[in-house]
Amino acid sequence: MDEILYLIGREEPLFQKDLNEYSKGLNDAISGSRILVIGGAGSIGQNVVKEVFKRNPKLLHVVDISENNMVELVRDIRSSLGYIEGETAFVPICMGSKEFEAFWDLNKPYDYVFNLAAMKHVRSEKDQFSLMRMIKTNVLYTQKTFELAVKAGSQKYFAVSTDKAESPANLMGATKRIMEICLSQHNSNTAVSTARFANVAFSDGSLLHGFNSRITKQQPFSAPNDVKRYFMTGEEAGLLCLFSAVLGQDQEIYFPDLNPDEFLITFSQIAERYLEVRGFEPVLVYSEEEARERASSLISNKKWPCYFFSSDTSGEKPFEEFFSSDDKVNWDRHNDLGVINGISTEEDNKVLDFINHINQIEEKGNWDKTQLIELIKYYCPTLSHIDTGKFLDGKM
Numbered sequence: 001m002d003e004i005l006y007l008i009g010r011e012e013p014l015f016q017k018d019l020n021e022y023s024k025g026l027n028d029a030i031s032g033s034r035i036l037v038i039g040g041a042g043s044i045g046q047n048v049v050k051e052v053f054k055r056n057p058k059l060l061h062v063v064d065i066s067e068n069n070m071v072e073l074v075r076d077i078r079s080s081l082g083y084i085e086g087e088t089a090f091v092p093i094c095m096g097s098k099e100f101e102a103f104w105d106l107n108k109p110y111d112y113v114f115n116l117a118a119m120k121h122v123r124s125e126k127d128q129f130s131l132m133r134m135i136k137t138n139v140l141y142t143q144k145t146f147e148l149a150v151k152a153g154s155q156k157y158f159a160v161s162t163d164k165a166e167s168p169a170n171l172m173g174a175t176k177r178i179m180e181i182c183l184s185q186h187n188s189n190t191a192v193s194t195a196r197f198a199n200v201a202f203s204d205g206s207l208l209h210g211f212n213s214r215i216t217k218q219q220p221f222s223a224p225n226d227v228k229r230y231f232m233t234g235e236e237a238g239l240l241c242l243f244s245a246v247l248g249q250d251q252e253i254y255f256p257d258l259n260p261d262e263f264l265i266t267f268s269q270i271a272e273r274y275l276e277v278r279g280f281e282p283v284l285v286y287s288e289e290e291a292r293e294r295a296s297s298l299i300s301n302k303k304w305p306c307y308f309f310s311s312d313t314s315g316e317k318p319f320e321e322f323f324s325s326d327d328k329v330n331w332d333r334h335n336d337l338g339v340i341n342g343i344s345t346e347e348d349n350k351v352l353d354f355i356n357h358i359n360q361i362e363e364k365g366n367w368d369k370t371q372l373i374e375l376i377k378y379y380c381p382t383l384s385h386i387d388t389g390k391f392l393d394g395k396m
Contacts, residue, residue, distance in 0.1 A: 039117030047238025193248030198230030
C-alpha cells in the first residue's frame with residue numbers, strides 16, 4: 001500500500017476517517033443481508049467482495065464472466081479471510097445471459113445488488129463489435145439487472161460509474177453517462193446509487209498493470225506524458241463502492257475528494273517512480289523502434305528504455321473531472337468523499353428509448369460504428385468525441 005501511494009503521489013490512504021466513523025453502520029447493514037455482486041472478479045469487484053465478505057453477510061453470491069479471475073478470487077479469500085457462516089457462491093456466468101436469469105430466479109431476493117461489471121477501456125471503441133458489447137454491458141445489462149432488483153424488492157442497487165462520465169470525451173464515458181441517466185429515471189422502492197471512480201492503480205488491463213508485465217518480460221515502457229489522471233488503490237475502490245451502496249441515498253453519486261492541484265498526475269511520472277523504486281534508471285528514447293532496439297543493452301545495465309509521447313489517440317482527455325458546475329455537491333457529509341445529489345442533465349426522460357434503439361439495431365445484425373456513435377451522441381449531448389483515427393491498439 002505505501003509503495004502504491006508513493007507511485008500515485010499520495011502519502012495517506014483515503015477514507016480512513018470515514019471508515020472509523022461509519023464502521024458500525026456498514027457492519028450492521030451488511031451483516032445478515034443477502035448480497036449479490038455482479039462483475040465481482042474484476043479488480044474493483046474483488047475488493048468489493050472482500051469488503052462485503054469480512055462483514056459476515058447472511059448470503060454472498062458473486063457472478064463474473066471471467067472464470068480464471070473467479071478462481072483466483074476464491075483462492076485469495078480462502079487464503080486471507082477464510083470462511084463465513086453465511087452461504088457463498090461464485091458463479092462464472094455473464095450478467096446478460098439466460099443462465100444469469102435462471103440463477104437470479106432461483107436465488108432472489110437480494111437485499112443489496114452491487115453491479116461492478118463494465119467495459120472500461122477506451123480501446124474498446126475502435127470497432128462496432130466491441131462498441132456494441134460496451135453499450136450492452138454498460139447500459140442494457142445494467143438496466144436489465146436493475147429491473148430485476150426492483151421486481152424482487154431489493155433494498156439497494158449500486159452501479160459503478162466513472163469520472164469519464166462527466167463531460168465525456170470518449171464513448172466509454174458516454175455509455176456510463178447514459179447508464180447514470182437511465183438509473184436516475186426510475187420510480188420504485190429500490191434506491192439507486194453510483195460512484196465515479198478515479199483510475200484504480202494497477203487494476204487488470206490498466207497501463208500501470210502493464211508496467212508489471214513489461215518488467216517481467218524485460219520490455220520497454222511506453223506512456224503518454226500529457227495526460228493527467230486521478231488514481232486510487234484497489235482497497236480504496238472497494239470502500240468507495242461500499243460507502244455509496246450502504247450510506248448513499250437514492251440518486252446520489254459518490255466520488256473521492258481529490259484536489260486536482262495535488263493529485264492529478266501523468267502516467268509518465270508514475271512510470272519514472274515505478275522504475276526508480278525497482279532500482280532502474282529511466283532512459284528516455286524517441287521512438288518505439290529505438291525502445292525495442294535498446295531494451296536488452298539498457299536493462300542489463302540497470303537502465304530502462306522509456307518512450308513517452310504526446311497523446312494522439314481517439315477519446316483521450318487531458319484530465320478528468322468528477323462533477324460539473326451545475327451539480328449539487330455535498331462536501332460536508334463525509335471527510336474524503338464528495339456526494340452529488342442527483343445528476344444535472346440536459347437530456348429528457350426519452351433517454352430510456354436508447355435501449356430500444358440499440359435492441360432494434362442489434363436484431364438487424366448489420367450495425368456499423370457510425371450509426372452507434374450517432375445514437376450515443378443523440379442521447380448524450382454532452383459527449384465531445386473526436387475520432388483521430390488512431391487507437392491504443394496501434395501503440396506499444
